[in-house]
Amino acid sequence: MSLTEPADHDRLLVVIEDQALAAHLIRHGAALARALECSWVVLYSAPAEQPLAEPLAEAVRAAEHQGAETVALRGPLRSDGIREFAASCNGQMVMLMRGDNPRALARRLAARAPELTLIHPPMGGRVRRLLPRLPSAHPDLPQRFLLATLAVLASSLIAWPLNRWIPTANLSLIFLVGVLFAAVRLGRSAGIYAGAISFISFNFLFTYPHFTLWVEHTEDLLALGVFLLVALVVANLAARVQRQLETIRSGERRTRLLYDFSRRITGAVSGEDLAHSVAGYLAETLQGEAVVLLPQPLGPPEVVAGAPTGKETLTPPERQVALASLAEHRPAGRGTDIEAACGWYFVPLHSGRTALGVLGVTLPEGLSPNQEERRLLTAMRDQTALALERMHLVEERDRAARLSETERLRAALLSSVSHDLRTPLATIMGAASSLVELREALSPEESRELTEQVLTESERLNRFVQNLLDMTRLGHDAVRPRFDWCELKDIIAEATRQLRRPLAERELSVEVDRSFPLVFTDPTLLQQVLINLLENAARYSPEGSPIALYARRVVDELEIQVCDRGPGIDPAEREAVFDMFYRLRDAERRGDRTGLGLAICRGLVDALGGNIEARSREGGGTCIRVVLPQRRAQPEAAEERI
Amino acid sequence: MSGEHGRRRLLVIEDDTQLRKFLRISLGASGFAVDEAGSGGEGLTKLGSGDYDLIILDLGLPDVDGQELIGAVRSVRHTPIIVLSARAAEEQKVRALDGGAADYVSKPFGIAELTARIRAVLRARRENPGVPPQLEAGSLRLDHLRHEVSLAGRPLKLTPKEFALLALLMSHPGRVLTHRHLLNEVWGERHSEDTHYLRVYIGQLRQKLGDDPAAPRFIANEPGIGYRFVAAEPPP
Numbered sequence: 001m002s003l004t005e006p007a008d009h010d011r012l013l014v015v016i017e018d019q020a021l022a023a024h025l026i027r028h029g030a031a032l033a034r035a036l037e038c039s040w041v042v043l044y045s046a047p048a049e050q051p052l053a054e055p056l057a058e059a060v061r062a063a064e065h066q067g068a069e070t071v072a073l074r075g076p077l078r079s080d081g082i083r084e085f086a087a088s089c090n091g092q093m094v095m096l097m098r099g100d101n102p103r104a105l106a107r108r109l110a111a112r113a114p115e116l117t118l119i120h121p122p123m124g125g126r127v128r129r130l131l132p133r134l135p136s137a138h139p140d141l142p143q144r145f146l147l148a149t150l151a152v153l154a155s156s157l158i159a160w161p162l163n164r165w166i167p168t169a170n171l172s173l174i175f176l177v178g179v180l181f182a183a184v185r186l187g188r189s190a191g192i193y194a195g196a197i198s199f200i201s202f203n204f205l206f207t208y209p210h211f212t213l214w215v216e217h218t219e220d221l222l223a224l225g226v227f228l229l230v231a232l233v234v235a236n237l238a239a240r241v242q243r244q245l246e247t248i249r250s251g252e253r254r255t256r257l258l259y260d261f262s263r264r265i266t267g268a269v270s271g272e273d274l275a276h277s278v279a280g281y282l283a284e285t286l287q288g289e290a291v292v293l294l295p296q297p298l299g300p301p302e303v304v305a306g307a308p309t310g311k312e313t314l315t316p317p318e319r320q321v322a323l324a325s326l327a328e329h330r331p332a333g334r335g336t337d338i339e340a341a342c343g344w345y346f347v348p349l350h351s352g353r354t355a356l357g358v359l360g361v362t363l364p365e366g367l368s369p370n371q372e373e374r375r376l377l378t379a380m381r382d383q384t385a386l387a388l389e390r391m392h393l394v395e396e397r398d399r400a401a402r403l404s405e406t407e408r409l410r411a412a413l414l415s416s417v418s419h420d421l422r423t424p425l426a427t428i429m430g431a432a433s434s435l436v437e438l439r440e441a442l443s444p445e446e447s448r449e450l451t452e453q454v455l456t457e458s459e460r461l462n463r464f465v466q467n468l469l470d471m472t473r474l475g476h477d478a479v480r481p482r483f484d485w486c487e488l489k490d491i492i493a494e495a496t497r498q499l500r501r502p503l504a505e506r507e508l509s510v511e512v513d514r515s516f517p518l519v520f521t522d523p524t525l526l527q528q529v530l531i532n533l534l535e536n537a538a539r540y541s542p543e544g545s546p547i548a549l550y551a552r553r554v555v556d557e558l559e560i561q562v563c564d565r566g567p568g569i570d571p572a573e574r575e576a577v578f579d580m581f582y583r584l585r586d587a588e589r590r591g592d593r594t595g596l597g598l599a600i601c602r603g604l605v606d607a608l609g610g611n612i613e614a615r616s617r618e619g620g621g622t623c624i625r626v627v628l629p630q631r632r633a634q635p636e637a638a639e640e641r642i
Numbered sequence: 643m644s645g646e647h648g649r650r651r652l653l654v655i656e657d658d659t660q661l662r663k664f665l666r667i668s669l670g671a672s673g674f675a676v677d678e679a680g681s682g683g684e685g686l687t688k689l690g691s692g693d694y695d696l697i698i699l700d701l702g703l704p705d706v707d708g709q710e711l712i713g714a715v716r717s718v719r720h721t722p723i724i725v726l727s728a729r730a731a732e733e734q735k736v737r738a739l740d741g742g743a744a745d746y747v748s749k750p751f752g753i754a755e756l757t758a759r760i761r762a763v764l765r766a767r768r769e770n771p772g773v774p775p776q777l778e779a780g781s782l783r784l785d786h787l788r789h790e791v792s793l794a795g796r797p798l799k800l801t802p803k804e805f806a807l808l809a810l811l812m813s814h815p816g817r818v819l820t821h822r823h824l825l826n827e828v829w830g831e832r833h834s835e836d837t838h839y840l841r842v843y844i845g846q847l848r849q850k851l852g853d854d855p856a857a858p859r860f861i862a863n864e865p866g867i868g869y870r871f872v873a874a875e876p877p878p
Contacts, residue, residue: 415728419702422728426750427660433752434668441671450667457660543659 012040012119013091014068017077017105019044020371021097022059023335028121029095030066030337039069041089043082046072054378055371062337079108086116095119148182148194156201168206168220172227175202179231183238191235199228257285258379265387274391275305275357278384282361283307286373291344292384293322293358301326301357314344314360322346322358331377333360335368345369347381351389359384416596420464424457431457456501463498463531467600470528471580474603481522481607488512488519488551488558495530502538506547513552520631521558525604529612532597533562533624541566541621558630563623574614578602598624650695650764651675655685655711656726657703665698668753674760682706686714694721696760699743701727701734709737716742722763726751732866739820739867746818746867762816777812779871782851782860784812798850803828807843811861811871820868844869 014029016022026042033040042063046052052060060070073081082105086094094116096106110118155178159171175198183191203213207220215221261281268274275292282290289312293301300323306312314322321339325332325346332338334345345368349356359381363369369377431450434442442450473479489512496508519526530549537547541564550561569577580599598614601624605612610628617623652674656662662678669676677692679685682703689697697715701708712723722744727735735746744763747756777784781794789805791798800808806828811819825834833839844861847853853860862870 419728422749423658423661426726427658427664429750430661430668430753430756431664433754434664434671437752437754438668438671441673442667443671446667446671450664453660453664460660 010036010038010093011089011091012036012038013082013086013089013094014040014042014063015077015082015094015096015105016042016044016056016059017096019053019056019059022056023062023368025095025097025121026059026063026066026068027335027337027340029068030063032095032119033066033068039067041091042068042070043077043085044070044072045077046074053371055374058374066337077105079105079112082109083113083116086113091116093117093119095121097121144186144190145193148186148190149197151178151182152194152197152201154178155198156205160205163206169223171206172202172223172230175227176231176234179235180238183235184242187242188236188239191239192232195228195231195235198231199224202227257281261380262383265383268387268391271357271388271391272304274384274387276307278359278380279305279307279312281307282359282377282380285376286361286363286369288361288363290362291360293319293360294388295355295357301355318342318344318360322360326350326355326358331374334362334366340368345377347377349381349385349388351385351392356385356388356392417468420596421461424461424464427457428454428461452501459498459501463535466528467532467596470600470604471596474600474607479525479604479607481525481609483520483522485518485520486523491523491527492530492549492551495527495534498531499534499538502535503547505544506538508534509546509548511548511550519558519628521608521628525608526628529601529604529608529626530560530562532601533626536597536624537562537564537566537622540564553630554627556630558628560626560628561623563617563621565617565619565621568616568620568622569614571616577614578612601626649673649675651677651693652696652698652760653677653679653685653688653692653694654698655679655682655703656698656700657681657705658700661700669757669760672753672757682708682711685711689715689719689721696744696764697721697723698756698760699723699725701725701731701738708734709741712738712741712743724756724759724763736820736822736867739818740822744817758816766814766817777809779812779815779860782812784809793851800847800850804843804847804850807840808847811869815871818864818868818870822868824868840869 012029012033014025016025022044029040029042040063042060044056044060051057063070071085073085082094085091094109096109096118097120106118106120109116152175155175159174162174163171179191179194179198182194186194200213203215203224204211207215207217207224209216215224261277264277264281265274268277271294275294279290279292282288284307290307291303291312291314292305293314294304295301303313303319318333321333321342321344324338326348328338329348329350330336330338331348332346333342334340336345343362343366344360345362347359349358359377361369361377363373431453435447435450435454439447470479492510492512496503496510534547534549541547545565548561548563550559550563552559577598578601580596598612602612605626605628608628610626612624612626615623615625652669654662654665654669654676656665656678657680659680662680666676666678677688677694679688682705685697685699686706699708699711703711708725708727712725715721715723723738723742725735725738725743725746726749727738727746728749735748738746744766745759747759775786777786783790783792784805785791786809791800791805791808807824810824810827821837821840822834824840825836829836829839844863848855848858848861851860855863858872860872862872864870
């Protein structure tokens, strides 16, 4: 135990007796050693074959961090041992906490080692209870003794009339009930006090000669002796049971709070949600204020939750302390070796090397957290870090899934689009190359048909490109309808004109109700819807089969139906045909073209504020029904004024 | 031109009306008798009732998987199949070729390309399926019996594998042969995935033949699919 420090220097010996106060002592020791420019040694007791309790270990680390030598003694700290150690290392000053108890180490040391200068730091780190005190079973001290006296008085009053019937020795049982009551309800000292005055009362009132403390009969003396003994044992036992009960109760309360907390954080769906739960729980448990800082997408962590008011925040210097704790991977602020003057106590949240956030608490009266509170904070920290990590993993997984789904759809869209673009292109290129290369072999009729094909397919390509554009615009919500009064028949006529080639061999019947000459809509969008519906009908029904378009007014709505005699749509798929992703997946599965037409129709009809649905047609086939809201009033022709 | 083919009968299985119509007109004008089917099912029905010299099959049919259709046709007939497919679908084409299709044409295509493929496939059918003792392509001559190759009259020294590879390609002029097919035939099935063999040997062959890969006179590369011996068009 010889230390290698020059002997002409004073040394400060810091003795840690109570590990709960270790941090407090280390802080003062470090400050004093700095002020005196002397070296310092920390002496503490380490139980054999057991790891150090965390607050002690942390304090020892902090001391080493601040240049102290640390020495662990096996077994309990005794004044002789300390004196011997001080002599061996030339320690002149010993700092330790002053205890109230006359048997405290400080008093014994003062008595036994007058050559040492004893320094007692202020009791800043008064040990507080971790949890708000349960409504205490014990009233104040004078009151307790008063109540104990009353209990004995009551026992005497009950015993007095019974004295006539019950043998004196048995009356002591009634006094024992009083002692039991005092011990259980008023604590050990009150119990012992009650035992003592019961002994006196019993002696005074019931043993012969009465109303004296004199005992004449030997058996009475024996009974009194046994009574006193039993009363003391009962008082002790009862008080101990009561204490255990209280410990269990406070443990149970802590467990319940922790359980509540776990449940709340597992239910949290976002980091912020979690932060609110954690802050709320900490504030409630520690009866102070709590904040939670979480990293922001851009920049350092910020306060995202505070409790109990929700408005708790940090000043910029306080925030710096929080960030320091995150950077240093250890607690910072009040009562630590980083910015101990700060009002907040911060605990960093880490997962491996990833910074997840910071917990901050302030305690009532500006105290620093004691051992039990630190343990609680450590538990909180671990649970919160786990929950945050879980949340991050879930987010990560979802993002990856979304990405891969997006990738897959993009690939499907690309392959479908390329198919849709290539098919008309194949005809155009083939027909054009035939016109060039087979010039002489083609009859005039065949040449005309091929030329016609080039045109038809160019138009188809153009429509498809238009659809692609619409799809992109719908995807970005960039479709802004421009409503106007227009003639429905004109819109239908333009749509069929654009489709005259693909519909050339079809019988197309158009029935428009005469009851409304004008419709209020965006003519371009509606025309695009009709083109898609008609082309779709042509594509999915046998060649040469008729196609019908009906339009009529139903109350305040415009109803348009495009009907074919195709194979119809399976009822289970009637909704799905309008879903772009469904169509893409379907197309991917079959290696077929996209058939995005209906999905685009839905997007356009939505933009027009209407509805679109697929229905089966009587007699076979499909009707696609579009319903658009209409204004009740028709515009009046501008009155002519002369 | 039509007389030369003696009105060979083609079946076009294609779901797109316009493309089908163009094929009917153009192939008809090129001297073929063209029959059409709008779906895989209809195609199989027509195959059952008629006798065709060649099938043109779109791999993207809505009702039947193109690959399955090739299998179905192959199991009953030897009618050669030319598949139409998108350019990007290399894997699909290789599967079709390995599954028994004679050749493929990528969409979009010119009519000349399609008729050239049709003729190459039909010619191979018409000629003696046995390996002819002598193969000729322009100034390139290959003699199976004497195991000799000469270019413009000058003899070339080829290794046995180079010779086998060249003989295989030359005996299918104008037709694509997949990597797997070439590897199976020349190196055996154990090496059917070792495409690097092909790259090395084709490279050596091209060097000896003085062939430029960018403008091949003899061996054309079909990226991701295989190699094709460039068929000198027979004089019209």
